[in-house]
Amino acid sequence: MASPGARILVVDDDADMLRLLSMRLGAAGYQVRAVGSAEAALAQLALERPQLVLSDVRLPGRDGLALFDEIRARHPSLPVILLTAHGTIPDAVEATARGVFTYLTKPYDGRELLDKIAQALALTAPAPAAAPADEGWRIDVISRSARMAELLAEARMVAASDASVLLRGDSGTGKEMLARAIHKASPRTRRPFVAVNCGAIPEALLESELFGHMKGAFTDAVANHKGLFQAADGGTLLLDEIGDMPPALQVKLLRVLQERAVRPLGSSQSIPVDVRIISATHRNLEAAMAAGQFREDLYYRLNVVTLSLPTLAERREDIPLLANHFLHKLATKYGRRLSGFAPEALKALTTAAWPGNVRQLYNVVEQVCALSTTPLVPLALVQRALRVPSVEVLTYAEAKQRFEREYLVGLLKLTDGNVADAARLAGRNRTEFYRLLQKNELTPGHFKGDSVAGAQTPVTGLRQDDSLDP
Missing domain, CATH: 3.40.50.2300 (Response regulator)
Known part of the structure; x- marks a missing residue:
């Protein structure tokens, strides 16, 4: 508000x-x-x-x-x-x-x-003033909504512990950004934050990326390589899209979490690691467990605390704030002189569907930032970026009239211009139907055979003062 x-x-x-x-x-x-x-x-x-x-x-x-x-x-x-x-x-x-x-x-x-x-x-409304020093941990999470305020309060409490956190939410809702905020609010803030997308790395490479390898462990292993667990030692490791991790690696990950040590590929010794685990997924892990695609013991190891991120449609009051934040950020990046959005453009952003959530909003703002030729981004540019066709604004009476005529044309085409059949389909008697045809200047004979629909010759034989409605 x-x-x-x-x-x-x-x-x-x-x-x-x-x-x-x-x-x-x-x-x-x-x-x-x-x-x-x-x-x-x-x-x-x-x-x-x-x-x-x-x-x-x-x-x-x-x-x-x-x-x-x-x-x-x-x-x-x-x-x-x-x-x-x-x-x-x-x-x-x-x-x-x-x-x-x-x-x-x-x-x-x-x-x-x-x-x-x-x-x-x-x-x-203008963006709120810079966050106070004790709120710096969440400086990148742009929000004024009550839903996000509750989530951030929970995240702040969770950050103080070392408990594993599972972040749930649709793609593009900002799970990695929240993970970074939790890291910043934690005692580990001065140590590394490392993120890995478990679904983006081929299975053959993911084990080496996570746990490291020794020189000669496989054909391309020309030197020792520290894995991401070692890179995040003392800090936080985000396992993004954990639901996409192959089953064989799930077993090895569980062992690392239990032993708090990693064994690089090709090594006979384990290396102790001190890492706080945050995992994230857009998948239904309960369904994946039921289908045998995700280990139940790993699930409970990762899911000590669950935080669920709302979709952008569930926090619409944040859209103007986010849109202007992204616009100013991107305008600076690209050297553009942009001051904001026209009110109707901001209204269109606020009412859009946003299936891609915050990520989609960022992409839309980046597109309008690149194409805008005026300081204030216009509605047409936002509609183009949203792929929304221009809407012809009609009065209720005009829209009703247009629908009625198109409906009658469709019936006459369907019945090859047979008024009795068309009237029966419309649920009207023939006299009433003829009045509707006269009102819309349609002649049944022009719909017989191969004639072109929509001729303008009016139906005759009715008085001008006849009611056209039953």
């Missing part, structure tokens, strides 16, 4: 409505500036920039839509919410497509208004 005390500029020429809005928003903890016209709003904007503008569409002189255009030109990242009467809904819908955060119809619902304001402010 947005922080209390945010500044909101309210614009309405109805004095009673202006007073009611000011009282409601003031009671919710916001600082309200109330004005009665677009001109007064622009003058107020020149004196003090608010964090959100709430405006009626119908205003004397310059209307709310013109005010929005002026605000967008001067302050592209400032969110605007419109209040509209039913007669101006089409204009408000069009404005939403152009970048208005949202619109509400009068009489508005008070709770919905506060919710929309909170959402808009959360999307455009």
Whole structure:
């Protein structure tokens, strides 16, 4: 949620409505500036920039839509919410497509208004100040969500011990980043943190990578090689994608964990190691055990403490924070002058599905960073990166009319222009069906044989005042 005390500029020429809005928003903890016209709003904007503008569409002189255009030109990242009467809904819908955060119809619902304001402010809220010194361990974990706060509190407690930790979560949720944070918060922080992806290294090489080998142990072993367990001695070893470890290596890993010593390939002696193990997986290890693909004794050795990472869709309040963090990081890396996302672009990011989680978000931000030609990343670029097609905004009436005509065309094609059959499929009598055809300017004869559908010759024989609905 947005922080209390945010500044909101309210614009309405109805004095009673202006007073009611000011009282409601003031009671919710916001600082309200109330004005009665677009001109007064622009003058107020020149004196003090608010964090959100709430405006009626119908205003004397310059209307709310013109005010929005002026605000967008001067302050592209400032969110605007419109209040509209039913007669101006089409204009408000069009404005939403152009970048208005949202619109509400009068009489508005008070709770919905506060919710929309909170959402808009959360999307455009600045990143929190740098973490205090005692929070430096989690500096790379960007989050403001309650779900992540609980997880990090558990991680901080676990870090103080040497207990093995199993991190669960979908691919891209940040398991390695959390493992690093646990290491930083642990007494082992000054010792190495080593990560290995057990599914990315061929089975023939994984044993050597983990446990090391002696010169001559196999054909390409031209020198002694320390394994990752030795490299992480005194520190932390992350076994990422542990569920993909081959069964034969699971046996050897279990022995190392039990004996706290490794025996390099080709060696007759074991070498003591002091390593804290964190493992991670996106797989269902219980199902893998049931299928005989993962050892039960190894599972319980690794799973002393389990931490489950939420998907990005389960922590949507973090998306604006992460997106802006990645944008500033990548803009610096590539030498680009980017200041942020347009409000509608940030809204699209926040509502996207994100099957690839934080990793996918990073990739999307990297793409828009590379392609943006303006300081503020536009909606079209975000949609392109998300592979979201542009959506044609229709009113409800227009969408209903379009569906009805396409439905009738489909029936006439299916029945080869036979009105009786088409009407029966539609569940209408023939008279009602003819009225629908007239309304949509469709002639059944044009659908017979090889004729092309969609001719515009209207059905005749009905009075103009006949009802077209049953």
